[in-house]
Amino acid sequence: MSAREIRVIGDPVLRTVCDPIREITEGVRALAANLIDTVDMEGRAGVAANQIGVSLRAFSWSLDDRAPEDRLGCILNPVITELSDDLIEGEDEGCLSVPGLWFPRTRARFARCEGIDVEGEELVLEGEGLVARLIQHEVGHLDGALYIDGLERPVRKRALREIRQRL
Template identity: 75%
Template sequence: MTIRPIRVIGDPVLRTVCDPVREITQGVRTLVADLLDTVDDEGRAGVAANQIGVALRAFSWRLEDEDGTGTLGYVLNPEITELSEELQEDGEEGCLSVPGLWYPRTRAAFARCEGTDLEGRPVVLEGEDLVARLIQHEVGHLDGHLFIDGLERPVKKRALRDIRERL
């Protein structure tokens, strides 16, 4: 099991637009295994490849079900194919790459992303609330964005001050 260290704000790889996975190599298989191991660590819901230093379009997730079991998965080359017009405005959001800081962030209430697995089979992840937030957050990472980029102006100002003071 390889739990990779998480890159934190200030690391240029987090601002890199990730390249598509064009070929399934042993390196890509190792990346997926590391993403799954890394996200399966306590307190994590999603990890994008650039958060562990690899600028490829891939992310992993771990979502807890109501019965206490979890869903662990990954997607290569994810693209958001649907976002609702309805918004979730009251959710606090945090990020492993901006450790210990949480801020209110407006996101679409529903999101759907599509990509593939290591065998080229389609992968669809869709949902509301936390799932929608996770999809938008992780695909944002792969596009070189951090969740703080979309904060409302006064909240973003506070977040940047907090980041300078803490990190």
């Protein structure tokens, strides 16, 4: 497979709620491989399917601090099943679809999502810090949201202004 081009803000596919994957076909396997190839690049932690133009519920991750067998992966039909009440505030977050801009975004400190892998086996991704942020960010993409949607009002105004200046 190969790395795919990342869609950027303004592309309607990023605002589309992605459809669940109903059957694991060769096309779905190819999508998973493309997602993994696309995320496996310097500076990338996660890529959602709609970021590469496919409106299906899947995302990939690349987490350098994980064991080699868990460093890269792809989850199909992820559902967030747990978020901690404890929040991480003030950490800057960025997005490949909003390139070059980072803004403080409050997220749950811990997140857990459940889905399946390309073999149809149950898959759980969970963790704190970067993993929690990744899960919330990527599932947000699959729901048609961008991280800027959840910024606090004054920060969101600044973000939108900076985005308009870049487009």
